Amino acid sequence: MVVLPCVILLLRWFWPLPVFWVLLTVSLMIGGLLAVFLAVLLMTELRQDKRIARYYEKHQNRALPLSDGRYECQHCGSTRLKQGDKVCPTCGVRFENDSSIYNTAARQEEQKWNIHS
Known part of the structure; x- marks a missing residue:
């Protein structure tokens, strides 16, 4: 979740193309959604463990x-x-x-x- 945005940011510094900014934004959004999804799964698992x-x-x-x-x-x-x-x-x-x-x-x-x- 962190490596791809860092690589895109480095590429953006060397070649300031607008496509890198779009890729960086999309990558961070996908990573954020994935982190939220995994957090919800973890909370569900912890509640189930507590109940059991x-x-x-x-x-x-x-x-x-x-x-x-x-x-x-x-x-x-x-x-x-x-x-x-x-x-x-x-x-x-x-x-x-x-x-x-x-x-x-x-x-x-x-x-x-x-x-x-």
């Missing part, structure tokens, strides 16, 4: 249901959990509330966040 981090913190000591009937430990990521497990066999974390695994409100919140879809 909040979701993870809220559900850290819960087992999340997977599509194949198993459950995943949010603490270590182990998928060796079964329906009645109260403790993760891999990391040993105790789940906050055994009934929260099957809670329909938790599933509705999961659908709202669109984490597993």
Whole structure:
């Protein structure tokens, strides 16, 4: 974004043609638009990361249901959990509330966040 305008500016000093001024202006405008576009993408990514981090913190000591009937430990990521497990066999974390695994409100919140879809 910086090299091309600098080269055009140097060429303009040696050959003062109006076409170099137009090229310099167009190059700076394209670079500015590209910088704004990348900044918007970065802001979107950071907001999404913040949202996912909040979701993870809220559900850290819960087992999340997977599509194949198993459950995943949010603490270590182990998928060796079964329906009645109260403790993760891999990391040993105790789940906050055994009934929260099957809670329909938790599933509705999961659908709202669109984490597993």
